[in-house]
Amino acid sequence: MKKVILTTGGTGGHIYPAIAVADSLREKGVECSFVGTKHRMEKDILGRSKYKFIGLDVIPLSIKKPLSFFKMFKSIIQAIFIVMRERPEAVIGFGNYISVPILVAGLILGKKVYLQEQNANLGFANKLLYRFADKSFLAFEKTYDELPIKYYRRLEVTGNPLRKEVYLADRQTEREKLKIEEDEKVLLITGGSLGAKSINDALLKKWNLALEDKKVRIYWATGEGHFEEVNNKVKKYKANDVIKPYFENMPNIMAAADLIVCRAGALTISEIIELAVPAILVPYQSIKVGQYENAKILEEAGAAFVHRNSEAEIAIDRAFDLIKDPKEMARMKVQLKIMQKENAAERIANDIDIWGN
Ligand SMILES: CC(=O)N[C@H]1[C@@H](OP(=O)(O)OP(=O)(O)OC[C@H]2O[C@@H](n3ccc(=O)[nH]c3=O)[C@H](O)[C@@H]2O)O[C@H](CO)[C@@H](O)[C@@H]1O
The missing domain is CATH 3.40.50.2000 (Glycogen Phosphorylase B;)
Structure with a gap:
């Protein structure tokens, strides 16, 4: 063998x-x-x-x-x-x-x-x-x-070699499994496999937007290390919002999502391309891990918006605007599909x- x-x-x-x-x-x-x-x-x-x-x-x-x-x-x-x-x-x-x-x-x-x-x-x-x-x-x-x-x-x-689930996930099937209504939008927030404090803090500050928007369902992966803090600070949320340290079924949630706010880790970028999910990226600032370069690939293709770590709150504001703009999201989706491998x-x-x- x-x-x-x-x-x-x-x-x-x-x-x-x-x-x-x-x-x-x-x-x-x-x-x-x-x-x-x-x-x-x-x-x-x-x-x-x-x-x-x-x-x-x-x-x-x-x-x-x-x-x-x-x-x-x-x-x-x-x-x-x-x-x-x-x-x-x-x-x-x-x-x-x-x-x-x-x-x-x-x-x-x-x-x-x-x-x-x-x-x-x-x-x-x-x-x-x-x-x-x-x-x-x-x-x-x-x-x-x-x-x-x-x-x-x-x-x-x-x-990038991706998990099988990414290739198998189908938007309509995943939305049915998650019981997402026709007129409901899914906003996924994730900081990569370790979570991202700046994105978490920004969403906590802007949490009123999530509460106001009854037709936007939030899936929020805080990262293991940040969950307790987030969970203590979020006093109220809509019945359908899901806040967890980590989603084991991330490919399924990503397939069902309309928009994602996330770091620019390489795998997340490749999954975004494969599942064609419009994105707002807040790359991890350390030059050593090169997330800006990853993010630029999507930005230059017109498939994502990129914000610095210090602009995480602007990224969240933008997400709540963009998710109400189906035309712009459809345009971004087309760009992502062109990049699929x-x-x-x-x-x-x-x-x-x-x-x-
Ligand atoms: C801080 C750091 O060192 N980041 C690096 C790390 O990113 P990191 O591992 O955080 O990020 P990636 O985006 O590359 O991969 C994260 C993976 O975890 C999965 N996931 C994430 C959250 C969750 O709740 N559930 C889940 O399944 C994602 O779907 C993805 O498959 O390795 C990447 C690949 O070399 C680099 O590009 C990043 O710069």
């Missing part, structure tokens, strides 16, 4: 695409296992999945924390033993410092090494390793701009070179 090790972790945006690719490989009879850290959300998400999961003791590299370099070195040594023991045909990394040990071990041991980049710009780990990888799978054409031409033949734009998980599973004897 062929074997592949996938390495990922940190946030949903790095973990879900890896699971989507593993699911496609598994359907083709490939045995998949995962390596991440034992500190972050992959230990829970992958720990309870059908896949074997190994958590390393790796933390973000920082000059202020010399221990981080020691832990990275130790993890690389451990990773070499893991790769020697598992004997995979290939290793695939999904970005983040967490993926470095297994990818380095794969390179040292002469395995096929693949990368997947979810964002418009390469992140730290992928930037470090793309020169050595057999192929890097990109979500957006824009990434070509930052890479030397001599590497182009080892790049492939596939879009085929199933990236399938394509990556087919295009990694493990299928010969």
